[in-house]
Amino acid sequence: MPNAFNFQASPFDCLAGDEQQVVRAGVDIAYFREGDAILDEGIPPTHLFVVIKGFVRQYELGGAEPVAGFGPNDTFDGRSLLTGQVAGRFVAAEEVLAYQLSRELVNGLIARNATFGARLFSDLSNKLAAIAGQRGRHELQSLEMARVDAIAIRAPHFVDADCDVLSVVRLFQSERATNVLVRDARADPPRLGIFTVTALQRAVLHGAPLDRLPVGEVASFGLVSVRAGDPVGDALTVMVRHKVHRVVVMADDAGEQVIGVLEAMDLFSFLANHSYLINREIAEARDLPALGQACDHITRLIGLLHRGGTRVGQIATLVQALNAKLFERTWQLIAPPELVANSCLIVMGSEGRGEQLLKTDQDNGLLLRDGYAPPEDFDAICARMTQALVDFGYPPCPGGVMLSNPLWRGSGREFAQRAQDWLLQPDGDNLMSLAIFLDAHAVCGDASLLAGVRERLFTIATDNEPMLARFASVVDAFAADTGWWHRILDFGDDAERSLDIKKQGLFPLVHGVRSLALAAHLAETSTAARLQALAARGQIERTLADDVLQSLHFFMNLRLAAGLEEREAGKTVSGRVDPAKLNSLDRDLLKDTLQVVKRFRRMLRLRFHLDAV
Numbered sequence: 001m002p003n004a005f006n007f008q009a010s011p012f013d014c015l016a017g018d019e020q021q022v023v024r025a026g027v028d029i030a031y032f033r034e035g036d037a038i039l040d041e042g043i044p045p046t047h048l049f050v051v052i053k054g055f056v057r058q059y060e061l062g063g064a065e066p067v068a069g070f071g072p073n074d075t076f077d078g079r080s081l082l083t084g085q086v087a088g089r090f091v092a093a094e095e096v097l098a099y100q101l102s103r104e105l106v107n108g109l110i111a112r113n114a115t116f117g118a119r120l121f122s123d124l125s126n127k128l129a130a131i132a133g134q135r136g137r138h139e140l141q142s143l144e145m146a147r148v149d150a151i152a153i154r155a156p157h158f159v160d161a162d163c164d165v166l167s168v169v170r171l172f173q174s175e176r177a178t179n180v181l182v183r184d185a186r187a188d189p190p191r192l193g194i195f196t197v198t199a200l201q202r203a204v205l206h207g208a209p210l211d212r213l214p215v216g217e218v219a220s221f222g223l224v225s226v227r228a229g230d231p232v233g234d235a236l237t238v239m240v241r242h243k244v245h246r247v248v249v250m251a252d253d254a255g256e257q258v259i260g261v262l263e264a265m266d267l268f269s270f271l272a273n274h275s276y277l278i279n280r281e282i283a284e285a286r287d288l289p290a291l292g293q294a295c296d297h298i299t300r301l302i303g304l305l306h307r308g309g310t311r312v313g314q315i316a317t318l319v320q321a322l323n324a325k326l327f328e329r330t331w332q333l334i335a336p337p338e339l340v341a342n343s344c345l346i347v348m349g350s351e352g353r354g355e356q357l358l359k360t361d362q363d364n365g366l367l368l369r370d371g372y373a374p375p376e377d378f379d380a381i382c383a384r385m386t387q388a389l390v391d392f393g394y395p396p397c398p399g400g401v402m403l404s405n406p407l408w409r410g411s412g413r414e415f416a417q418r419a420q421d422w423l424l425q426p427d428g429d430n431l432m433s434l435a436i437f438l439d440a441h442a443v444c445g446d447a448s449l450l451a452g453v454r455e456r457l458f459t460i461a462t463d464n465e466p467m468l469a470r471f472a473s474v475v476d477a478f479a480a481d482t483g484w485w486h487r488i489l490d491f492g493d494d495a496e497r498s499l500d501i502k503k504q505g506l507f508p509l510v511h512g513v514r515s516l517a518l519a520a521h522l523a524e525t526s527t528a529a530r531l532q533a534l535a536a537r538g539q540i541e542r543t544l545a546d547d548v549l550q551s552l553h554f555f556m557n558l559r560l561a562a563g564l565e566e567r568e569a570g571k572t573v574s575g576r577v578d579p580a581k582l583n584s585l586d587r588d589l590l591k592d593t594l595q596v597v598k599r600f601r602r603m604l605r606l607r608f609h610l611d612a613v
Contacts, residue, residue: 005099009050009073010585011119019113026105032092039090045080047100048120054096059089067598068591069093073584078120081106148235149228151267153249153260156181161193161216165203168195168215179246179261182219192258193221194248223248228259232267233314239264240279240321282325288388291330295392298322302357303564312357312557313528320354320441323347326392327364328444334384342372344442344449348401352439353510354526355556358563358573361397362389363436365408367415367449382409401436412449419457426470434471438514439525451523458521465608472515472608475508475601498576501562505555508597509548512604516540519608527552540603548600551593558586
């Protein structure tokens with residue numbers, strides 16, 4: 001056996017030195033001519049194959065269209081080897097030279113190395129989990145893997161609500177503390193609050209002598225808390241959303257045991273990044289140029305977190321929280337207070353779902369309170385908002401889904417009527433408008449205005465199966481483009497190798513889940529929350545829901561990595577990925593996730609009877 005076996009390719013990159021020696025000692029080489037069936041009905045699976053040279057296509061048994069492709073360093077077909085039954089027809093598309101490992105050798109590797117087995121045979125969720133586990137220390141140090149209790153949490157100091165403020169100040173000095181937790185046993189039910197050094201000003205202005213002022217009268221109740229086992233990134237998001245500088249840390253069990261208090265600066269020194277500073281920069285901005293600088297800092301933070309190994313879903317959640325503050329502060333600087341109070345600024349599309357990373361086209365709108373008359377310069381105000389976002393790097397929406405377009409602003413009653421028209425006249429434009437609006441998320445103003453319109457929309461959509469079928473059928477919008485399987489590994493000079501991840505991966509998953517959510521009248525807007533609610537209601541199998549979410553995040557991660565590379569090269573972010581530039585592990589996962597897309601679309605066709613549309 002030559003020493004050229006590539007142990008850097010998945011799944012062999014997780015093998016230890018002695019396990020690699022087992023492979024070297026037991027592997028053989030096989031040759032297949034163009035058109036030869038390597039695995040097929042009637043050919044029992046006895047070996048695992050690793051392509052050295054050439055290209056292999058996989059077809060469903062009895063099918064004419066290829067469903068997967070395998071090129072140099074790719075492995076097939078572990079699943080057939082495990083079950084003893086071929087999982088498809090594997091044909092040499094050209095002359096193929098391949099390593100082959102016997103079933104006995106592979107079973108021995110699996111017995112010695114669980115990660116190898118998980119990579120080879122597991123479903124997508126377990127495979128990704130195995131990969132995450134293998135990353136080891138680097139992943140454990142990343143934002144999303146670290147637990148809150150990995151930070152030096154400050155021990156809690158408790159006082160009763162009747163304790164006077166002067167005594168609390170002495171406790172601050174003696175314990176070098178900046179806060180105390182205040183127990184109010186007289187409340188029904190008993191409650192827990194917090195009094196901090198910064199609240200001393202409020203106590204002084206109260207007027208009563210500090211040695212006679214009960215701390216309970218100037219403490220803040222309704223604490224914001226996290227659990228000890230929560231990811232550090234979640235704690236950061238909670239602080240950003242609630243505009244607080246500290247959170248109470250509770251034990252992991254369902255009880256109310258307080259472990260301590262997590263101070264913002266302790267968290268930030270642990271993370272060693274500037275996310276909190278960005279939030280403060282946004283809050284303290286007094287003009288639009290200052291907000292523009294904060295916006296640039298968000299983009300830099302995305303790259304920092306991605307390079308640090310942070311899970312893409314966690315990055316997206318944090319970015320959504322920061323962007324919401326950015327949009328809110330921008331609107332507050334542009335619109336008069338009365339307009340802000342009588343309106344609801346909404347973001348839609350990937351921003352509304354909390355799945356946007358690098359800046360994409362604007363998708364926003366404005367709901368007005370019924371009966372409220374906006375100021376005379378309302379059009380100019382909305383135009384300034386759109387232009388401000390353009391200046392921040394958010395391109396204008398080609399479809400005009402922006403505040404500057406009158407069709408995307410109006411009273412709650414007007415929006416409800418538009419939603420009704422979208423539902424009852426489901427042509428292409430109306431279906432697109434409906435899809436965009438279903439992802440709406442309130443970022444400033446009165447969120448109840450959005451809730452009211454959404455409630456009316458769901459009432460109209462009740463049992464309208466023909467409309468739901470038309471709506472869901474859009475998942476097939478790009479189905480005619482079947483060349484993407486070939487582009488994954490066909491490296492001919494004339495091949496168009498780049499893959500539009502949004503069209504072939506993200507859109508079918510996102511819109512399919514959106515369609516199921518509309519049919520189930522779910523108020524959730526993120527794909528993750530929708531999948532969780534759908535699985536809880538039995539509207540989708542839990543395993544498929546997990547695979548859809550894992551696939552979504554994998555596509556998002558590929559798109560982000562490609563986009564960051566384009567930005568660093570000074571190119572326009574295209575949203576496309578070149579499979580030829582992926583390592584063997586990512587290409588392997590790309591095949592798995594694209595198969596999940598096919599499986600999910602088959603489920604949608606059955607659920608909405610799309611063959612009859």
